[in-house]
Amino acid sequence: MDFSHLCSFEAFQQCCGQYGYGQDLRDLLDQEFRRSKGATYLDHAAATQYPESLLRNYFRDISTNLYGNPHSHNPSSSLTHDTVERVRDRVLQHFGTTSKEHSVIFTSGCTAALKLVAESFPWSSERGAGSLFCYLTDSHTSAVGIRGLTSALGVAALPVSPQELTAGPEDGAPTQDVSCQTPHLFCYPAQSNFSGRKYPLSYVRGIQARRLYPACDLRGRWFVLLDAASLVSCSPLNLHDCPADFVPISFYKIFGFPTGLGALLVRNDSAGILRKSYFGGGTAAAYLSGEDYYVQAGNVSDRFEDGTVSFLDIIALNHAFDSLYRITGSMLHIQQHTFGLARYTYMLLSSLCHGNGRPAAQIYAEGRFESPSTQGAILNFNLLDSSGQIIGYSQVDRLASLYDIHVRTGCFCNTGACQDFLGISSQQMKRNLQAGHVCGDNMDLVDGQPTGSVRVSFGYMSTFEDCQRLLKFVAECFVEKPVTVDQARLQSLKAAWASSQGSSEAPSPEPPDRETPKGAETKSADASQNGLREPKSPGEACCALTNVYIYPIKSCGAYEVQDWPLGPRGLLYDRGWMVVNQNGVCLSQKRETRLCLIRPQVHLASNRLLLRASGTDTVWVPLEEDGGLHAGSGVCHSKVCGDRVETTDCGDEAASWLSDFLGQPCRLIRQRPDYAREMKKKPAEAAGSPLLSLVNEAQFLLINRASVELIQDLMSSRQDSCEGERLLDTPGVISRFRANLVIAGAEPFEEDNWSHLIIGSARFLVAGRCGRCQMIGVDQDTGAKTKEPLLSLAACRAGKVTFGVYLSHQDPEGSNGVAVLSVGSLIQADTGDL
Numbered sequence: 154m155d156f157s158h159l160c161s162f163e164a165f166q167q168c169c170g171q172y173g174y175g176q177d178l179r180d181l182l183d184q185e186f187r188r189s190k191g192a193t194y195l196d197h198a199a200a201t202q203y204p205e206s207l208l209r210n211y212f213r214d215i216s217t218n219l220y221g222n223p224h225s226h227n228p229s230s231s232l233t234h235d236t237v238e239r240v241r242d243r244v245l246q247h248f249g250t251t252s253k254e255h256s257v258i259f260t261s262g263c264t265a266a267l268k269l270v271a272e273s274f275p276w277s278s279e280r281g282a283g284s285l286f287c288y289l290t291d292s293h294t295s296a297v298g299i300r301g302l303t304s305a306l307g308v309a310a311l312p313v314s315p316q317e318l319t320a321g322p323e324d325g326a327p328t329q330d331v332s333c334q335t336p337h338l339f340c341y342p343a344q345s346n347f348s349g350r351k352y353p354l355s356y357v358r359g360i361q362a363r364r365l366y367p368a369c370d371l372r373g374r375w376f377v378l379l380d381a382a383s384l385v386s387c388s389p390l391n392l393h394d395c396p397a398d399f400v401p402i403s404f405y406k407i408f409g410f411p412t413g414l415g416a417l418l419v420r421n422d423s424a425g426i427l428r429k430s431y432f433g434g435g436t437a438a439a440y441l442s443g444e445d446y447y448v449q450a451g452n453v454s455d456r457f458e459d460g461t462v463s464f465l466d467i468i469a470l471n472h473a474f475d476s477l478y479r480i481t482g483s484m485l486h487i488q489q490h491t492f493g494l495a496r497y498t499y500m501l502l503s504s505l506c507h508g509n510g511r512p513a514a515q516i517y518a519e520g521r522f523e524s525p526s527t528q529g530a531i532l533n534f535n536l537l538d539s540s541g542q543i544i545g546y547s548q549v550d551r552l553a554s555l556y557d558i559h560v561r562t563g564c565f566c567n568t569g570a571c572q573d574f575l576g577i578s579s580q581q582m583k584r585n586l587q588a589g590h591v592c593g594d595n596m597d598l599v600d601g602q603p604t605g606s607v608r609v610s611f612g613y614m615s616t617f618e619d620c621q622r623l624l625k626f627v628a629e630c631f632v633e634k635p636v637t638v639d640q641a642r643l644q645s646l647k648a649a650w651a652s653s654q655g656s657s658e659a660p661s662p663e664p665p666d667r668e669t670p671k672g673a674e675t676k677s678a679d680a681s682q683n684g685l686r687e688p689k690s691p692g693e694a695c696c697a698l699t700n701v702y703i704y705p706i707k708s709c710g711a712y713e714v715q716d717w718p719l720g721p722r723g724l725l726y727d728r729g730w731m732v733v734n735q736n737g738v739c740l741s742q743k744r745e746t747r748l749c750l751i752r753p754q755v756h757l758a759s760n761r762l763l764l765r766a767s768g769t770d771t772v773w774v775p776l777e778e779d780g781g782l783h784a785g786s787g788v789c790h791s792k793v794c795g796d797r798v799e800t801t802d803c804g805d806e807a808a809s810w811l812s813d814f815l816g817q818p819c820r821l822i823r824q825r826p827d828y829a830r831e832m833k834k835k836p837a838e839a840a841g842s843p844l845l846s847l848v849n850e851a852q853f854l855l856i857n858r859a860s861v862e863l864i865q866d867l868m869s870s871r872q873d874s875c876e877g878e879r880l881l882d883t884p885g886v887i888s889r890f891r892a893n894l895v896i897a898g899a900e901p902f903e904e905d906n907w908s909h910l911i912i913g914s915a916r917f918l919v920a921g922r923c924g925r926c927q928m929i930g931v932d933q934d935t936g937a938k939t940k941e942p943l944l945s946l947a948a949c950r951a952g953k954v955t956f957g958v959y960l961s962h963q964d965p966e967g968s969n970g971v972a973v974l975s976v977g978s979l980i981q982a983d984t985g986d987l
Contacts, residue, residue, distance in 0.1 A: 156636045159501055159643075160624055165617050168500055168647055169493030174481050178616050181480065186614055193558040193622045197612030198346055198531055198565075201386060203409030204614075207476040211410075211469045220468065222461055224435050233464050240470050241454070244416060247474065247484075248400075249391030256424060256453035258417040259462045263382040264295040266401030266417035267340075269457060270378055271299040273427035275336050278307035282335055287311045287367050289318060289341035290569035291350070296340050296380050297569070312569070313339075317366055318356065335373035336426060343384035347570035347608070349495070349531025350519045351384065354395040361396070376423060382406055382415075387491045387530045387613065389484035398423035408473035411466040417457075424453045433459025481613050491530035491611040496522040496650070498609065498620045499532050504643040505624075507539040507633040514627070515543065517574040517606060521646060523653045530611040533574070535603055539633040545597030546607050548947050548954055549631070554743070554927035555940055556626050563593060563605040575603055595924070598953075630944060696898025698912055698978045699858065703755065704891065705762055706821070707731035707793075707847045708741040710752040710933065711891065719915060719962055719972045722830075722844045723852035724893055726755050726776065730762070730803070731847050732811055735818040737791060742928050746936040747815055764810055764821075772810045774803045774821065789822055794849045799828040832961065834921065843920075843961040851920045851959030855904065856892040858883070860956065863901040867945040881941065888933040889942055890925075892957055896980055904958050906984050913978035916963040922955035929956075 158164060166172070174181075182189070185204035194202060221229030223237055241257045248255075260266045277284045286303045288296055290312050300310040318341070339360045344351045357377045359365035368375045379397035381390055386406040400418040404411065419427075432440065432447055436456055440447040450456045481487050499522045505513040517533040536544040546562040553560050564571035572582065581602070590596040590604050597604055609623060628636045702711040707728045718725045732740045732748065742748050754763040761773040789800045800822040802808075807821040824830070824847055831842035832851060843852055865886050887895060894912070896904075910917040930943050947954050962972075 156501075156505070156628060156638055159638060160621050162617055165497050165620070168650060169497045171486065171489035172493055172617065173490065174486055178614075182614065182616070185476075185480070191557060193556070193619050195609040195611065195615070195619060195623060196559050196561045197615065198349075198383060198386065198406070198608065198610035199561055200405055200412070201407070201409045201612040202614060203473075204476045204480065206479075207408070207410060207469075207472050210472040210475065214468065214472065215465060220464065223464055224461060233468075236471065237462065237464055237467050240467050243471065243474050244418075245392075248385075248418065249389075249393045250418075254421060255392060256419045256421055258419060258454050258457045259467060260401075260415045260417055261413055261463075262405075262415035263380070263401045263403040264415075266399075266415055267295050267299065267378070267380070269417055270338075270399050270401070270427070271302045273429055273457070274338055274376075275426055275428050276303060276306050276308045277335055279335075282333075284308050284335060284373075285311055285337045285367070285371060287313050287337070287339045289352070290314050290573065291345045291347065291352075291567065292340065292342055292569060293346055293380060293382070294566040294568070296342070296378075299338075299340065311367055313367060314573075315352070333372040333374075337368070337371060337373050337375050338378055339368065339375060340378040340380065342380040342382075343390065344381075344388070344529045344531075345567070345570055346383040346531070347565050347567040348518050348533050348574065349383075349529035349610070351388075351527050351529055354379075354397075357395055357397045361398075376426070383531075384529065385484075387484075387611070388488045388525070392418065396420060404470060404473070408470070408477060410473065411463075411469045414463055414466045414470070419453060421453065427457070429457065431459065435460065477613075487613040488525050488530075490613060491615060492522075492525035492528065494611045494615050494617070494620055495528070495530040495532050497617075498623065500643060500646045500650075501620075501624050501638075502532070502534060502627065504639045504646070505628065505632060506637040506639050508635045508637060509539055509633065510637065511537065511539055511541055512639070513537055513632045521649055523649055530615075531608060532610070533606055533608045535606045536627065536631045538631070542601075543598070543603045544631060545603070545953075546605050547595040547597040549607050550595075551925070551927050551954060552630050552940075552943060552947065553626065555930045555938060555943060556622070557938075558623060558626055561608045561610070562595075562597070565605075565608055566592070568592075571605060575606065577602070577604075630940070630947075696857075696896045696980045696982070698894060698974065698976055698980060699897045700887070700892075700895035701974055701976055702891075702893055702895075703727040704893075705730060705753040705755050706748075706751065706764075707739065708745075708748045710749055711888065712752070712754055716973055716975045719974065722846040723848065723962070724974070726762070727893065728847040730774075730821055730823040731791075731793070731800075732815075732819050733791060733822055737789065737820075739791060739793060740815075740819060742931045742936075743926070745815060745817075746931050746938065749931060749933045749936050751811075751814065764807060766814055769810070769814060772806055774807050774823075777826075791822065793830075793847050796830055796833075796845075798830055798847065799825045801825055832920070850923075852962055853894060853917065853960035854890075854892045854923055854957050855894040855896060855910075855960055856887070856890050856957040857899050857901070857904045858887075858895060858897040859899055859901040860904070861886050861890070864942050864945055864949060864956075867949055868941050871941075871945055871948070885932075885934075886942055889929045889931070890956055891928075891933075894960075894974070898980075899982070904982075905955075907958065907982045909983050910960065911981040912974060913972075915972045915974060917960040918963055920959040920961050922953075923957040923959055925954045925956050 185206060186202055189202060218232065219229040220233045221227060223230055223234040242252065244257050245251055245255055260269060286299060286308055303310050341352055341356060343354065356365060357379060360368045360375050360377050363369050363375060376398040378399045381400050382403050384390060385402055392400065398420050401415065403415040436450050436459055438448040438450050499516065502514045503516045507513055513536060515535045515537055520527055522528050535546065536549055538544055550560060550562045571577065585599045585604055588599050590599055701714050701717055703714060703717065703724045703726060704711055705726050734740055740748060750766050752765045754765060756763065760776045762776055763771055763773045765771050789802060791798050791800050803821040803823055808819065811819050811821055830845045832845050845852060861883060865881065865883060869880060905922060907919050909919065925946060927943060930939050932939060946956055
C-alpha cells in the first residue's frame with residue numbers, strides 16, 4: 154500500500170474512530186470558519202478557533218442589552234450580575250459539578266489562576282516541619298514558576314518525574330494524620346502540553362490520601378493543584394469524580410473567544426485554607442481606612458475577584474457554550490473526533506520512511522496513541538533527513554508557512570518534557586543559553602543537537618484534510634524519494650488500535666514508544682565543505698558590485714539605481730517608510746503579498762517619493778518636510794523586529810491610495826529623522842552602534858551572484874518536487890532575496906567567511922549571515938507564493954537557512970563627506986582586519 158493511498162479518506166476511516174458531529178464538516182467550515190479557508194491551522198493547543206456564530210450572537214447581545222458594573226444595584230448592573238452568575242453555573246455544569254461542591258473564581262487566564270493559588274496558599278516555612286511544594290517535571294512554566302514564590306518564603310520545592318510519581322507504596326499507607334496539619338501542595342498537569350500524554354486523574358486521590366510519592370513520605374495535609382488547561386481544550390473533565398482542590402483553566406483554549414479570561418475552580422471544602430494579603434474592590438465585607446481592620450467577603454468568588462470582573466468577556470462565555478454544544482453535542486464527541494485525527498497522523502508520520510528505508514520522523518510520545526483516555530490530540534516530533542540527522546524545527550516552520558500550515562515549534566513552555574524527550578541535560582541547557590539560545594527563539598540546533606521540536610494539535614473544527622495536507626507537506630519537502638512506508642510498523646499500530654477498540658477496559662500500558670534522538674550534526678556551509686576555494690589574499694580585489702537596490706517602503710518593491718549616496722542609516726532613504734494596518738501594526742509580505750506590487754521611486758531632485766503600481770494613478774509624498782512633521786500627523790509609536798520606533802504619518806492621500814490598492818485600511822508612516830534606532834547585534838569591531846532605518850537587522854544586505862546561481866542550479870534539479878512552478882531565472886532568484894548589494898566574481902558562499910569589505914572607497918564590516926524566512930517564497934513580480942527557492946536553500950544549507958550577509962558602514966575618519974556606491978565598483982574582501 155503506497156503513501157498516496159494511505160493519505161486517502163478511505164484509509165483514514167479504517168484507523169480512526171468517530172469523525173465529525175453528524176454533519177458535513179465542510180459545511181461547518183463554510184458557515185463558521187470562513188476566515189480559515191485555505192489555511193491548515195494545527196496550533197489548537199496554543200489557541201483554538203472561534204465560530205462566527207459565537208461573535209454574531211455575542212455582539213447582538215451586547216448591542217441590544219444594557220450591561221452595567223455588577224457592583225452597583227441599578228437595573229443594568231443587576232442584569233450583569235445575574236448573567237455572570239448564570240455563567241458561573243454553566244461553567245460548573247460543564248465540568249460535572251455544582252456550586253455546592255465548587256466555586257468559580259474568574260481570572261485573566263490559567264497562569265493568573267496558578268499565581269492566585271501560589272500567593273494564597275498557607276505556606277509554612279518552619280524548619281524541619283515546613284510546607285513542601287511538589288510539581289511534576291512535565292509541567293508548564295506557569296506551574297513551575299510557583300517555585301519562585303515558595304523559594305522566597307523559605308519553602309522547599311521538589312520536582313517529581315513521572316516515573317517517580319507512578320511508583321507508590323502499598324495500599325496500606327496511612328490516609329490521614331490528624332496530629333500534623335502542615336499544608337503541602339502537589340501540582341501536576343491533567344494533560345502534557347508538550348506530548349499530549351494524559352496523566353491519571355486517580356493521582357489526585359492518591360496524593361491526598363498519601364498513597365503516592367512524595368506524599369507518602371511526608372506527614373501533613375496534602376492538596377492537589379490540577380493544571381487542566383491543556384486537557385479541557387478537547388476532553389471532558391468531571392470534577393464530581395475528580396476531587397482536585399484547585400483547578401486552573403483558560404477559556405480561549407476551549408472556545409477560541411474570549412481571550413484573556415480564565416478561572417480557578419476551587420473545591421469549597423478546600424477554599425477555607427486560602428489566605429489573601431491584598432484586598433481589592435468588591436472583596437471585603439467591611440474594612441476601615443483609618444486602622445488595620447478588614448473582614449473578607451463570605452462568598453468565595455467575591456473574596457478573590459479583586460475589582461470589577463471582565464463582565465463582558467464573561468457574558469461572551471454564555472454564547473461560547475451555546476455554539477460549542479450546538480456544533481459538537483458534547484466534549485466527549487470532541488475528544489473522539491480530535492483523537493482520531495491525531496492518531497491517524499501519528500500512525501502515518503511514525504511509519505513514513507525515506508527512499509533508503511530510514512524513518513522520516515522522531516515522535517515524542519509515551520505510548521502509541523491507543524486510547525483517548527491516555528493520549529490527547531497533540532503530536533510532537535522532529536523530522537529526520539535520510540542520514541538520520543534531525544532537521545531543525547525552524548526550517549520546518551519556515552517551509553510550513555509557505556504551505557500556509559500553522560504549527561508550533563520550540564519547547565512550548567515545558568522545559569522538563571523537552572529535556573526528557575530530547576535528551577538534553579541541564580548542563581547542556583545552560584550551554585545553549587551561553588550560545589545565545591533563549592526560550593521562543595529560532596535557534597533550533599546548537600552543536601548539532603536539537604533545542605526543541607515541532608508540535609501539531611487538533612481542535613473540534615479540524616478535518617481529515619488538515620492531516621492530509623500536513624502529511625503531504627512532510628513527504629514533499631523532507632522525505633527523500635521514493636517515499637516509502639514501514640508496513641510492519643503500520644500494521645502493528647493498526648492491530649493495537651483494533652485490540653483497544655475490542656476491549657471495554659482501558660488498554661494496559663505499552664512499552665514507551667520512544668527512541669533516543671540520534672545525533673543531528675548539521676552539514677556546515679563553510680567553504681571547506683562546499684567545495685569552495687579559499688578566500689583571496691588580504692586586500693585583493695576579488696569581485697565587483699553589479700547591482701544596487703533600495704527599498705524605500707519596507708516590504709514593497711525594489712528601486713534599482715546605478716549610483717546612490719550613503720546616509721547615516723544605510724543607503725539613503727532605504728526602508729525609510731512602512732505600511733501599517735488600522736491597528737498600527739507593520740504590514741509585510743508575510744501577511745500581505747501584494748505589497749511587492751507597489752513600486753516606490755525616489756526622485757532626489759524633486760524631493761518626492763512616488764507610489765506606483767500597475768493600473769493605478771501615481772501619488773507622492775515629500776522626501777523631506779520643510780516645515781518639520783507632516784501637518785496634523787503627530788508622533789506615532791510603532792515596532793520593527795521588537796524595536797520601538799518613532800514615526801510620523803504621511804497623510805490621507807497616501808493612506809487612501811494604499812488602502813484602495815491593498816483592499817484594507819492602512820497608513821503610510823515614515824521614521825522620524827531625529828529618531829536614533831541602534832543596531833542590536835553590532836560587529837565587535839564597530840566603533841559605535843550603527844544606526845538603523847526600518848530594516849530588520851542591519852544597514853545593508855549583500856548577496857553573491859555565484860551563490861544565487863548555485864541555488865538556481867539546485868532548483869532546476871529539484872523541479873519535479875515543485876510541480877506547476879515556473880523555473881526562476883537569475884534575476885528572478887535575485888529579486889527573491891531582496892538585497893541592497895549584488896556582487897559578482899566570488900565563489901559560491903565565499904561571502905560567508907568575510908569580515909570586512911571595501912566597495913570603491915567605502916568601508917564595511919560584516920555583521921553576520923542573513924537568516925531566511927518564507928518571504929523569499931513570494932514572487933516579486935506577481936505576489937504569488939511558491940515553494941522555491943526556500944526548498945532548495947534549505948537543502949543546500951542543511952539546517953541553517955541563511956543567504957547573504959549583513960553589512961554596516963564604517964567611517965573611521967568621521968568624515969562628513971557623502972560617500973556614493975556605484976555599480977561597477979571593485980570590491981576588496983578579507984576575513985581579517987583590513
